Amino acid sequence: MSLTLRYGELSHHKDIEKLGEILDQCFISFAGRGESYIHRMGVERCRIIRTGEEIIGGLAIIPLGQWWGNNCVEMGGIAVVGIAPAYRGQGAARVLMQESVKEMYARGMGISVLFPATQYFYRQIGYGEAGIVCQWEIKSSQIPLLPQILPFERVAVDELDLFTKLYSQQTRLYNGYVQRDRFLWGEKIRTEEDTVYAYVIGGREQPQGYIIYTQYSSGGENILRIRDWVLLNQDAITSFWAFLAKMRSQITKVRWSDAGITAIAYGLPEQHQQLHDAAKWMMRIVNVVKALEKRGYPPGLTAELHLQLKDDLIAENNGNFLLQINHGQAKVEKGGNGDLELDIRTLAPIYTGLFAPVQLQFIGQLTGSGNAISTATQIFAGTVPTISDYF
Structure with missing residues (x-):
């Protein structure tokens, strides 16, 4: 039986109690403290999924920033994704995450980060491996x-x-x-x-x-x-x-x-x-233009990278993009030759530097000319990706 699902915000105290109960079941470490976590983290950051009037799951979008190449990129931290046990496996988590990504795009966030319980599910939403803490x-x-x-x-x-x-x-x-x-x-x-x-x-x-x-x-x-x-x-x-x-x-x-x-x-x-x-932690490129333009790059670097991207969720992220870097400063515009072809998920480990483009080419995650792969390697070079906080 398919569910009629509705995404939204917390609005009443009883809703907070219900989401707290769901989080207690989803996260053993909460041990009855799900509601207090919601208040500590911020009620306004919680998003819920309903069927009819019943809350069956939720998550939190924490507005943060993440530092890349000495620049801070606006980031949505996804935390406590949980679905009530009776409603799992019926598509509620997928809708919850898809709507969250769309909301982050509408709010102008360039990237999103989360710590996955399972990678397979989040890969379907466009998240890719980004680093290891x-x-x-x-x-x-x-x-x-x-x-x-x-x-x-x-x-x-x-x-x-x-x-x-x-x-x-x-x-x-x-x-x-x-x-x-x-x-x-x-x-x-x-x-x-x-x-x-x-x-x-x-x-x-x-x-x-x-x-x-x-x-x-x-x-x-x-x-x-x-x-x-x-x-x-x-x-x-x-x-x-x-x-x-x-x-x-x-x-x-x-x-x-x-x-x-x-x-x-x-x-x-x-x-x-x-x-x-x-x-392992994962990243999604929410807004291609903002993610690439706000990121920092090696000082003095001047280069062009022609990308061809596929994103099944955010239409604006599809197609050819030209990343132009002039002495470390980036500008992105639609168009270009599309020399490096990949999906939005595969862009994440390149963006963070977790994997070199040639490694991803070797395992069939992207295609591109030798020049494009070499250029991408230069552009996204940097320190080993890490993360300073768990959420």
């Missing part, structure tokens, strides 16, 4: 006793002005960092379940980074879990490890999040860090 760990006994060059000063966890200024400098160093809003900052410093500690590296007068962390016991081990970090230079990195090495009498392991290649550990004499967990 890893949780790394190292035994405290394996951290060398390095000289602590910079002082550490403990600060209150709610000193967001201090953290934001330092974080904004780091966003320009790594492709994929999120331009956080008040909700994501709040998640970094939440103290309801854990005691959270924060230190500024270098002191307040000359801050060169910070560390925000919690401590807990698991399986007979004492874990120091870093929730957030900023390290702006080599002295800050060395001091970071020196600070953590001093924890070895009480802490068994240190865990932190970073890309699939964790650069901050590269300077250690031995690479003892181990992969504890990993999650």
